[in-house]
Amino acid sequence: xxxxxxxxxxxxxxxxxxxxxxxxxxxxxxxxxxxxxxxxxxxxxxxxxxxxxxxxxxxxxxxxxxxxxxxxxxxxxxxxxxxxxxxxxxxxxxxxxxxxxxxxxxxxxxxxxxxxxxxxxxxxxxxxxxxxxxxxxxxxxxxxxxxxxxxxxxxxxxxxxxxxxxxxxxxxxxxxxxxxxxxxxxxxxxxxxxxxxxxxxxxxxxxxxxxxxxxxxxxxxxxxxxxxxxxxxxxxxxxxxxxxxxxxxxxxxxxxxxxxxxxxxxxxxxxxxxxxxxxxxxxxxxxxxxxxxxxxxxxxxxxxxxxxxxxxxxxxxxxxxxxxxxxxxxxxxxxxxxxxxxxxxxxxxxxxxxxxxxxxxxxxxxxxxxxxxxxxxxxxxxxxxxxxxxxxxxxxxxxxxxxxxxxxxxxxxxxxxxxxxxxxxxxxxxxxxxxxxx
Amino acid sequence: xxxxxxxxxxxxxxxxxxxxxxxxxxxxxxxxxxxxxxxxxxxxxxxxxxxxxxxxxxxxxxxxxxxxxxxxxxxxxxxxxxxxxxxxxxxxxxxxxxxxxxxxxxxxxxxxxxxxxxxxxxxxxxxxxxxxxxxxxxxxxxxxxxxxxxxxxxxxxxxxxxxxxxxxxxxxxxxxxxxxxxxxxxxxxxxxxxxxxxxxxxxxxxxxxxxxxxxxxxxxxxxxxxxxxxxxxxxxxxxxxxxxxxxxxxxxxxxxxxxxxxxxxxxxxxxxxxxxxxxxxxxxxxxxxxxxxxxxxxxxxxxxxxxxxxxxxxxx
Numbered sequence: 001x002x003x004x005x006x007x008x009x010x011x012x013x014x015x016x017x018x019x020x021x022x023x024x025x026x027x028x029x030x031x032x033x034x035x036x037x038x039x040x041x042x043x044x045x046x047x048x049x050x051x052x053x054x055x056x057x058x059x060x061x062x063x064x065x066x067x068x069x070x071x072x073x074x075x076x077x078x079x080x081x082x083x084x085x086x087x088x089x090x091x092x093x094x095x096x097x098x099x100x101x102x103x104x105x106x107x108x109x110x111x112x113x114x115x116x117x118x119x120x121x122x123x124x125x126x127x128x129x130x131x132x133x134x135x136x137x138x139x140x141x142x143x144x145x146x147x148x149x150x151x152x153x154x155x156x157x158x159x160x161x162x163x164x165x166x167x168x169x170x171x172x173x174x175x176x177x178x179x180x181x182x183x184x185x186x187x188x189x190x191x192x193x194x195x196x197x198x199x200x201x202x203x204x205x206x207x208x209x210x211x212x213x214x215x216x217x218x219x220x221x222x223x224x225x226x227x228x229x230x231x232x233x234x235x236x237x238x239x240x241x242x243x244x245x246x247x248x249x250x251x252x253x254x255x256x257x258x259x260x261x262x263x264x265x266x267x268x269x270x271x272x273x274x275x276x277x278x279x280x281x282x283x284x285x286x287x288x289x290x291x292x293x294x295x296x297x298x299x300x301x302x303x304x305x306x307x308x309x310x311x312x313x314x315x316x317x318x319x320x321x322x323x324x325x326x327x328x329x330x331x332x333x334x335x336x337x338x339x340x341x342x343x344x345x346x347x348x349x350x351x352x353x354x355x356x357x358x359x360x361x362x363x364x365x366x367x368x369x370x371x372x373x374x375x376x377x378x379x380x381x382x383x384x385x386x387x388x389x390x391x392x393x394x395x396x397x398x399x400x401x402x403x404x405x406x407x408x409x410x411x412x413x414x415x416x417x418x419x420x421x422x423x424x425x426x427x428x429x430x431x432x433x434x435x436x437x438x
Numbered sequence: 439x440x441x442x443x444x445x446x447x448x449x450x451x452x453x454x455x456x457x458x459x460x461x462x463x464x465x466x467x468x469x470x471x472x473x474x475x476x477x478x479x480x481x482x483x484x485x486x487x488x489x490x491x492x493x494x495x496x497x498x499x500x501x502x503x504x505x506x507x508x509x510x511x512x513x514x515x516x517x518x519x520x521x522x523x524x525x526x527x528x529x530x531x532x533x534x535x536x537x538x539x540x541x542x543x544x545x546x547x548x549x550x551x552x553x554x555x556x557x558x559x560x561x562x563x564x565x566x567x568x569x570x571x572x573x574x575x576x577x578x579x580x581x582x583x584x585x586x587x588x589x590x591x592x593x594x595x596x597x598x599x600x601x602x603x604x605x606x607x608x609x610x611x612x613x614x615x616x617x618x619x620x621x622x623x624x625x626x627x628x629x630x631x632x633x634x635x636x637x638x639x640x641x642x643x644x645x646x647x648x649x650x651x652x653x654x655x656x657x658x659x660x661x662x663x664x665x666x667x668x669x670x671x672x673x674x675x676x677x678x679x680x681x682x683x684x685x686x687x688x689x690x691x692x693x694x695x696x697x698x699x700x701x702x703x704x705x706x707x708x709x710x711x712x713x714x715x716x717x718x719x720x721x722x723x724x725x726x727x728x729x730x731x732x733x734x735x736x737x738x739x740x741x742x743x744x745x746x747x748x749x750x751x752x753x754x
Contacts, residue, residue: 001540003541003543006537006540006541007541010529010537014526014528014529018528212526213526216524216525216526216527217520217522217523217524218523218524218525218526220488220493220518220520220522220523221518221520221523221538221582221585221586222541223491223493224488224491224492224493224513224516224518224520225513225514225538225541225542226541227492227510228493420488420493420494433455
């Protein structure tokens with residue numbers, strides 16, 4: 001292994017074996033998945049058993065069945081059997097006292113005025129969950145809707161249900177033929193957000209690593225063996241690889257959680273067709289037919305991931321070399337604050353622009369931002385899922401790579417002087433002076 | 439054919455801003471000895487040592503290493519223990535030692551076997567698997583010393599190698615340095631402010647001050663050359679009788695009771711230039727019972743101070 005290889009390996013290895021890294025990388029997604037599972041479980045367990053008394057004072061959706069000696073709904077299918085919800089019907093109101101002493105947990109009260117104002121009174125002792133309330137609302141609405149359809153249109157309910165239509169706008173770019181622009185820009189935003197976090201977090205790692213070597217006085221021994229620029233490059237590549245390792249681990253974990261979650265949903269039978277509630281679907285088909293996430297299968301993932309990787313490498317070199325130069329110029333982290341600000345400004349600006357670019361991915365802000373090397377790694381990723389011209393991508397990438405090269409050269413000059421300076425306050429004037437040293 | 443010099447430094451210059459860190463400095467370091475690089479703080483020693491390690495380059499002048507212009511390809515043949523030295527706190531001792539040895543171009547297996555021997559030699563072998571943060575300062579110093587010699591360099595640059603050691607460990611490291619010299623494979627360039635070590639270990643020295651070379655030569659020759667006619671005598675009898683006896687024949691610089699021999703006194707005298715010492719001794723012994731007479735040779739401390747301040751402090 002070359003000297004550079006040894007430096008890269010040390011930077012990578014000493015970080016990925018740290019407990020904080022392992023916990024952060026492996027446990028956090030598991031914790032997030034666990035949290036989501038816990039919320040889902042709590043949500044499920046919250047579906048406490050409810051007996052709801054429907055008081056149809058005017059008898060508009062119920063009738064007295066003498067043979068059953070009970071009041072029954074005219075539309076039994078409007079009140080489907082649910083494990084957590086059972087209905088009883090009456091046309092006589094209960095007093096509050098009688099309700100409290102009864103076996104019912106809630107009662108819905110309405111008269112024929114409901115046909116005009118669409119309102120019913122929901123009375124309960126203990127606040128039911130939103131899910132229970134939504135179920136009751138849905139069921140009563142269905143029953144009233146059926147009544148209206150029958151009375152006003154003389155149309156049977158099944159026919160009405162069949163004819164009822166909800167239109168979704170399916171968007172398509174005339175050039176790329178891609179659809180769901182908003183969903184795609186969200187994918188781009190997630191990528192760019194991740195890019196921002198990775199560059200910032202691991203760029204700071206580079207700076208801290210340099211300050212550690214400088215303050216621990218190790219640096220003089222190392223640069224008596226390797227060139228300062230090799231040390232800086234080794235550090236940037238090694239720490240960059242830590243970021244890549246984390247992304248790979250998170251991707252793998254995310255994929256596993258996605259698959260396991262999908263399989264669990266399949267087994268639970270919760271994945272039904274949007275148009276036919278009785279048709280159970282497998283997870284992939286369910287996603288593909290979903291109007292909100294179906295576009296996930298239309299995104300060109302290899303292009304997206306490949307491009308993100310190129311932008312990450314070039315963008316990380318660009319910013320991390322700056323952070324390394326700053327680290328070399330100071331004796332302790334607190335001294336780096338005022339030098340950090342100008343280095344971080346373009347990155348922060350890119351992040352702020354990303355939010356606006358997501359809403360209008362083809363606007364001037366996003367387009368110009370995706371050409372400027374300092375903001376391109378973040379903004380181009382927002383535009384990319386929506387389709388960009390090949391020359392735009394090449395132009396933007398070359399700009400970032402060239403700028404990264406220039407930044408590395410400039411930073412290396414500052415680094416090789418700064419890394420050996422002790423107790424000298426580095427001003428911007430001083431940094432510019434170091435650029436001229438041999 | 440004569441052996442090439444280990445180092446030949448010719449007329450080098452280095453400027454930082456408007457200040458000269460080194461100005462037309464030149465001297466040679468012969469092979470297989472210990473060469474002392476001396477000078478007060480800010481003299482330019484560290485800048486010069488960094489040049490020898492390829493950390494910085496001279497603005498002018500040249501440096502030859504065993505007859506060749508010094509280049510980066512020579513760096514694996516150089517060992518360096520800087521004055522400001524440290525270790526990675528979050529790494530284990532052995533892992534870190536292997537890392538530095540591999541950076542010096544050694545194979546892992548070879549590095550491991552040599553490190554094992556050095557760790558045993560300097561009694562740090564029980565610390566191989568410990569984190570550096572658990573290691574004492576002296577122990578860390580020994581590990582740093584090992585890292586500078588592990589690759590058996592032709593030129594070993596030691597910048598204050600004994601600072602921070604207790605007397606026992608300092609003596610142990612001093613012995614190792616002298617053994618390396620005796621072995622003859624390594625030329626040692628020693629930068630230190632400890633003049634005792636210079637007298638004990640160095641064959642030759644160069645003294646820098648404010649970026650200029652102010653003194654260069656073999657240690658015994660420099661000490662001999664710095665003699666100024668002083669002699670130290672011990673005698674039996676009274677101070678008064680001694681003072682009267684020498685009269686105006688010598689300048690009495692100091693006189694005191696000899697703590698090692700009862701009834702004797704020790705005096706420092708300076709004889710006028712061109713005095714025949716043998717004749718003067720013959721003359722003085724007629725009136726004073728001299729028990730010893732030694733020509734006084736200044737130590738490196740006095741030579742250092744004189745060279746830097748252009749005067750020798752008065753000795754007791």
